[in-house]
Ligand SMILES: [Fe+2]
């Protein structure tokens with residue numbers, strides 16, 4: 001019998017998969033900022049839309065399900081307070097990107113700054129919050145994964161029907 005213990009997929013690994021997915025989108029956007037192709041603007045607009053949608057849904061499932069559960073399980077809640085403040089700031093930038101009419105240098109700047117900001121936020125979740133959540137007693141992170149996945153699916157469907 002192999003004795004190496006592999007981590008079971010849990011709420012944190014689901015959230016981190018979202019983080020990696022959105023990181024890819026930011027990278028694709030960054031590559032496009034170096035392109036002179038006429039189609040770059042259109043593609044940038046699409047990518048920005050996708051980034052904003054992904055982040056909006058991700059923030060919602062964290063705020064509705066993950067953060068409150070972690071807050072209830074940890075003694076020190078500064079990390080949670082900071083994460084919520086960071087979400088508010090990110091939402092403000094997301095709104096600016098969604099409201100922008102032109103895909104110009106300022107648009108690029110907003111997407112770039114959002115990407116840097118999310119990088120910072122993700123590092124704190126991955127290296128601090130998830131570590132503490134996994135070490136906390138009485139948190140069913142494996143069970144929570146299902147709940148997050150179901151809510152994510154619901155929100156994604158809402159979002160795409162709102163756009164259509
Ligand atoms: Fe977050």
Ligand SMILES: [Fe+2]
Pocket residue numbers: 015019058062122125
């Ligand atoms: Fe996150």
